[in-house]
Structure formats: structure tokens, C-alpha cells
Amino acid sequence: MKILDWYILKRYLLTFTMMLLLFVPIGITVHLAEKIGKILDSEAPLPEVLQYFLDFTIYFANLLFPLFLFLSVIWFTSKLANNTEIVAFLSSGVSFTRFLRPYLIGATVVALFSLLLGMFLAPKASEGFNWFTYTYLKKNKKDRDNSNVFRQINDNEIIYVSSFDDNTNYGRNFTLEHFEDNKLSYKITATTIRYIEEDTIFKMSDYVKRTIGENEDVFERLTSKDTLFDFNVADLTPPIYAAEVLTYGKLKRFIEKEEARGSANVGRFKLVLYRKWSLPVSVFILTIIAVAVSSIKRRGGMGVNLALGICIAMVFVFFDKVFGVMAEQSDFPPLVAVWFPNVIFGILAGYLLYNAKR
Known part of the structure; x- marks a missing residue:
């Protein structure tokens, strides 16, 4: 791997890590400010409260994983563009496809981490998070579809x-x-x-x-x-969040069992299953879009790229949520609901990449 690859790859991984370290504590602080009254009223033991916030950290990071990645790539790539470093790379004879390679290597590392998180770590954290929520914070609210x-x-x-x-x-x-x-x-x-x-x-x-x-x-x-x-x-009456707390193998067996029973929540459970695979794929799509959008030096500097990136990220999240609700509340196929945003934004990524090369 050459100097260019190491330079961009380190920026990719370090910026993404710093973005997580920056936003996760903010999320914890906001959540604590919102729930502190209920936590004190519930008289929950301190070790369980600490475990709850540890589980919330993993749960929150997994929930907003694509957004953190997208903004981090736009951030450091925009800095490269503003410092005319990208112009220097391309002027030296490096093709845009070759320039993109370290980004894809970094996306592979992040996607593998996302796969591990979604298959094993996030279900365990979700189990503790939801258990504490319905045990201490929502004592009188339903956690089941009855x-x-x-x-x-x-x-x-x-x-x-x-x-x-x-x-x-x-x-x-x-x-x-x-x-x-x-x-x-x-x-x-x-x-x-x-x-x-x-x-x-x-x-x-x-x-x-x-x-x-x-x-x-x-x-x-x-x-x-x-x-x-x-x-x-x-x-x-299985809990509504039952699918979220199961690892991949257990979740597949659980869905087969619920399908045989004629459960009305199978669509919701399949959404969780398919998202374990769609999220790592979205890492590559969002990385390509972020590079294509932010590799051009614009008037207004980094702020314009960040504003454009945030708009695209919000549209991606909007599509994901809307189609997810459709699959949960109707006969809309969960597989289509999960992969449709990736297909649409994959086409957008190809279009933006083609124009960026030009």
C-alpha cells in the first residue's frame, strides 16, 4: 500500500472514530437529561443504571452508524479539497478510481465492524436497553402486541x-x-x-x-x-422488540417459528434480519456518495459540502424509516423495504461518481 493509501485510510478511520467519540457522549448527555427524573423515581440500582447507559451507547452508535460515517467522510474529504490536496493527487497522474481505492478499503474495515456489531454486539446491548426501559422507565406501557x-x-x-x-x-x-x-x-x-x-x-x-x-x-x-x-x-405474546435482542442465527430460527405460528409481527422481525446485511452495504454506497460530493472545491468551502451531505443523509434516513414503517404496518415486502433505499442511493452514487470522474 502506497503513501497515498495510508494517508487517506488513516484520515478515514480516525475521522470516523472521532465522530463517534464526539456524538455518542452528546447523545448520552441528552438521553440522561431526558430520563434522569424517571431513573431517580424508579429507584433502579446503580450497577443496572450504569449497564443501561453502556447498552444505550452501543444501541445509539448502531442506530446512527451510517450518518456518522457519511458526515466523517464528507468532513475530511472537504478539507482535502479546500487544501487543494485532491487537485495535487489527480494532477500527478492518479486517476479518480485509484484515488477512491483507500476509501473503499476503509469502507471494508467499517463494514466488517458494522457486520460484527449488528450480528452479535448490538442484539446484546438492545436486550439490556429494552429490558431496563420496560422494567423501570415504562412500567405501565405495553412492550407486546396483545x-x-x-x-x-x-x-x-x-x-x-x-x-x-x-x-x-x-x-x-x-x-x-x-x-x-x-x-x-x-x-x-x-x-x-x-x-x-x-x-x-x-x-x-x-x-x-x-x-x-x-x-x-x-x-x-x-x-x-x-x-x-x-x-x-x-x-x-412475544415482546415487540424480540427480534432486536437475538443474534443472527437465533433470529432466523425465531422467524421460522413465528411464521409457522402465523404471527402478525413477522414483517417487523424480517426487517431486523435484513438490515443486518443492508447496513454494511450502505457503508460502501454512502462512502462513494460522500467522496463524489465533497471532492470538489466549492465556493463557501466546507460548509456547502456539509450542508449538501446532511441533506442527502436525511433523505436516506427518511427513505429507510418510511419503507420500514410500510413493511411493519402493511403487506409491503420487508426485503424490498430494506434494500430499496440502498438501490436508489446506489444509482445516485454511480451517477455522482461518473460526474466526479469527469
Whole structure:
């Protein structure tokens, strides 16, 4: 690797690191100012509070990772352009493609770090962050999607409840259908169902069991019935943030399980899975856009490049959020929602790079 490569690569990695070290403490300070009252009121133990802010640091860095990278590349490349260093490089016979090579090497290093962060470190931090949030800061708020739960719990049984309160373990309009050889064998309905944690049983009211017979059906009716089932409360109402706390392998198995159960949150879970791969790819796209935008010396200096870069970054984040919400709230394919911003901005990167070469 030549002097030019080392020079730009060190600037790339050092500026990105400094950007993280600059903005992450600011994010922590703002978050602390916002939550300090609730933290004091919750009387959370000091070690758990410290762990919470450590988890928040990783969670926050992973959340705004592309934005930090984009601004850091624009910052130091604009400085190179203002100091006419880029003109000197290109005037010496170095092609723009050759000038871009150390940036791509740096993007590879950052993308590998992003992959490691998304696959293993961020899920662990997200687990601690969300656990503390819903344990101490949002005690009365729901962390689950508890309405119209419909899912297949095993190969033979499907359950449904119109609503379920995980604070009281109480549900309404419960139905269980049992199949044998793809034929309905029996069906259980109850007006209410409640999980008794002390006895690890389910208590139902207005219990009706209809067993399908060859000639006629057999009904069993009880005012109240206690029994065991092959599912538990955690399976019935998984937390909304469940996918965020799982490593890649566990997340794939979790999604397969939720798909078999007919979970309504599969789209949300797949978004998390696909973003683990799309984020490292976006590192390369944003790096190329940042270099193409900021390698030209403009009137107004570095401020113009930064303003233009911030506008592009905000549009990227806007696209990512809008399509993410569409996938969560509708039948819009999660794969398209995750990769569409990368495709659009990949085309933009190619266009800007072509003009920068000229």
C-alpha cells in the first residue's frame, strides 16, 4: 500500500472514530437529561443504571452508524479539497478510481465492524436497553402486541385470543383448534383465559370443548376449567422488540417459528434480519456518495459540502424509516423495504461518481 493509501485510510478511520467519540457522549448527555427524573423515581440500582447507559451507547452508535460515517467522510474529504490536496493527487497522474481505492478499503474495515456489531454486539446491548426501559422507565406501557393473537403453536394446534394483558396474564375470547391428519379433531373455546403463575396452569371460564364425531359431535361444557397447554405466556405474546435482542442465527430460527405460528409481527422481525446485511452495504454506497460530493472545491468551502451531505443523509434516513414503517404496518415486502433505499442511493452514487470522474 502506497503513501497515498495510508494517508487517506488513516484520515478515514480516525475521522470516523472521532465522530463517534464526539456524538455518542452528546447523545448520552441528552438521553440522561431526558430520563434522569424517571431513573431517580424508579429507584433502579446503580450497577443496572450504569449497564443501561453502556447498552444505550452501543444501541445509539448502531442506530446512527451510517450518518456518522457519511458526515466523517464528507468532513475530511472537504478539507482535502479546500487544501487543494485532491487537485495535487489527480494532477500527478492518479486517476479518480485509484484515488477512491483507500476509501473503499476503509469502507471494508467499517463494514466488517458494522457486520460484527449488528450480528452479535448490538442484539446484546438492545436486550439490556429494552429490558431496563420496560422494567423501570415504562412500567405501565405495553412492550407486546396483545390484540388478535392468532398462531400455530405446533403441527396440530392453532390458538386465538382477541386480547391478552401480559401484566395480569388475562385474555379474552380464547379458541384452540386441534387437527389430526388435516382434519379438525376437537375445538376448545372460552370467554376468558388466565395463566396462574403459581400453579403453572391456565384457568378458563365458560369452557366448551367440541369433539368431532363420525355421526355426531360431543360437547363438554363447564363454567370453569383448569388445565395445562403446550404453550406459555411468552410464546403467546412475544415482546415487540424480540427480534432486536437475538443474534443472527437465533433470529432466523425465531422467524421460522413465528411464521409457522402465523404471527402478525413477522414483517417487523424480517426487517431486523435484513438490515443486518443492508447496513454494511450502505457503508460502501454512502462512502462513494460522500467522496463524489465533497471532492470538489466549492465556493463557501466546507460548509456547502456539509450542508449538501446532511441533506442527502436525511433523505436516506427518511427513505429507510418510511419503507420500514410500510413493511411493519402493511403487506409491503420487508426485503424490498430494506434494500430499496440502498438501490436508489446506489444509482445516485454511480451517477455522482461518473460526474466526479469527469
